[in-house]
Amino acid sequence: MLECSKSRSAFARACRVIPGGVNSPARAFGAVGGEPLFIQRGEGQFLVDIDGNRLIDYVGSWGPHILGHGHSSVTTAIQQALARGTSFGAPTEAETELAEMIAEAVPSVEKVRMVNSGTEATMSAVRLARGFTGRDVIIKFAGCYHGHVDSLLVEAGSGALTHGVPSSPGVPQGCTADTLSLRFNDAGQLADTLRSRGDEIAAVILEPVVGNMGCVPPQPGFLEACRELCTQHGALLIFDEVMTGFRVAYGGAQSRYGVTPDLTTLGKIVGGGLPVGAYGGRADVMDSISPVGPVYQAGTLSGNPLATASGLATLRTLKESNPYDALEVATTRLVQGLSKAAMNADIPHQMTQVGSMFTLFFNPEPVVNYDVSSRNDTARFAKYFQGMLERGIYLPCSQFEANFVSACHTPADVDNTIAAAAEVFATLVDR
Numbered sequence: 001m002l003e004c005s006k007s008r009s010a011f012a013r014a015c016r017v018i019p020g021g022v023n024s025p026a027r028a029f030g031a032v033g034g035e036p037l038f039i040q041r042g043e044g045q046f047l048v049d050i051d052g053n054r055l056i057d058y059v060g061s062w063g064p065h066i067l068g069h070g071h072s073s074v075t076t077a078i079q080q081a082l083a084r085g086t087s088f089g090a091p092t093e094a095e096t097e098l099a100e101m102i103a104e105a106v107p108s109v110e111k112v113r114m115v116n117s118g119t120e121a122t123m124s125a126v127r128l129a130r131g132f133t134g135r136d137v138i139i140k141f142a143g144c145y146h147g148h149v150d151s152l153l154v155e156a157g158s159g160a161l162t163h164g165v166p167s168s169p170g171v172p173q174g175c176t177a178d179t180l181s182l183r184f185n186d187a188g189q190l191a192d193t194l195r196s197r198g199d200e201i202a203a204v205i206l207e208p209v210v211g212n213m214g215c216v217p218p219q220p221g222f223l224e225a226c227r228e229l230c231t232q233h234g235a236l237l238i239f240d241e242v243m244t245g246f247r248v249a250y251g252g253a254q255s256r257y258g259v260t261p262d263l264t265t266l267g268k269i270v271g272g273g274l275p276v277g278a279y280g281g282r283a284d285v286m287d288s289i290s291p292v293g294p295v296y297q298a299g300t301l302s303g304n305p306l307a308t309a310s311g312l313a314t315l316r317t318l319k320e321s322n323p324y325d326a327l328e329v330a331t332t333r334l335v336q337g338l339s340k341a342a343m344n345a346d347i348p349h350q351m352t353q354v355g356s357m358f359t360l361f362f363n364p365e366p367v368v369n370y371d372v373s374s375r376n377d378t379a380r381f382a383k384y385f386q387g388m389l390e391r392g393i394y395l396p397c398s399q400f401e402a403n404f405v406s407a408c409h410t411p412a413d414v415d416n417t418i419a420a421a422a423e424v425f426a427t428l429v430d431r
């Protein structure tokens, strides 16, 4: 067992003043048992908790740390920005540089607006789509999570799925009356829905590679069908690339799969670990946003100098070092090793991987949508999670999340992770 007495007392103290002791439910260990570890620092591919446990980290702050914790170019850039001030409430050239880098990297983006979270990005993109088209209805897909936007908390994934509230109390019926939730990877259902209600549909929003019901890739032709059907019916196609942006490729999933949406939302990596979200796309659509157009969106700290410096340094490092091939090789070796270990233990499982994100599903069926993912053996996942944690491997604390490999993970880390999994799988076998 890990020594975690300091984390336990820290958690008890936190619970007295923070709901559930955490500032985001995804961090709670509710679905896996036990209590969250309190972190003292991050170093490359490692987290060190307040009890001194040094853990190989496959969460990476839920995606931002593709370069690993504390990359020197990022920390130096933040320190230099800090010396000039934390926030001005006025434009800076660094914001333009970051916008130019995003526009250069992401095929759909001609113009982009910075915000402070992925939730703000998706909320703003949906409002923009409704304002631009004059239509109200939004199509999403069950199991996709787009942040805690009222109108999108319908059959949502990630923490909503983990904690069993995919459609949250507190969201008035009026907020979700114009949200349709369909099956991911079901182009036929999307076609039927657009055929019958196409002139009401403002946008179709999806994670092009779902990370929030576990990692679920698009089946061949699905993204292309979304593109064609949206064009056919005058709806905007929104790719929520908060997780996949700069993760599965420098240009995101849209560059990897060759399908260009009308709008893209970003977050996580684009802030390098500081609070940043962004939404961008076609200039004619983006110019509907205030102050150019009538669709209102604003933010005191949007384009914040520290967060912008962090994001710029991250994207510059990614562009210069191009770690994507190496990340793919390392992740593939890990995924193959984990799957081999699970097969050797006769554990029914599925492995999915896109670039440096992956999920090991405790499920005998290929996980292609929420219906299947909702049948994951979450009890077995909880035992796997705890067994790996005891062996120094820090995984996402939910079966409905993706794991992330960073540019700092070494072949030895991969070997150690596979070895730990082989030991844990041996304890999971039905006796």
Ligand code: KE4
Pocket (backbone or CB within 6 Å): 024, 025, 026, 027, 062, 117, 118, 119, 120, 122, 145, 146, 147, 148, 158, 159, 207, 211, 212, 240, 241, 242, 243, 267, 268, 277, 401
């Ligand atoms: P944030 O508001 O948490 O920055 O972004 C919301 C969001 C939007 N779109 C996608 C595809 C996302 O994955 C997210 C947030 N992801 C979760 C983890 N799967 C964040 C972790 C958390 O909620 O604490």
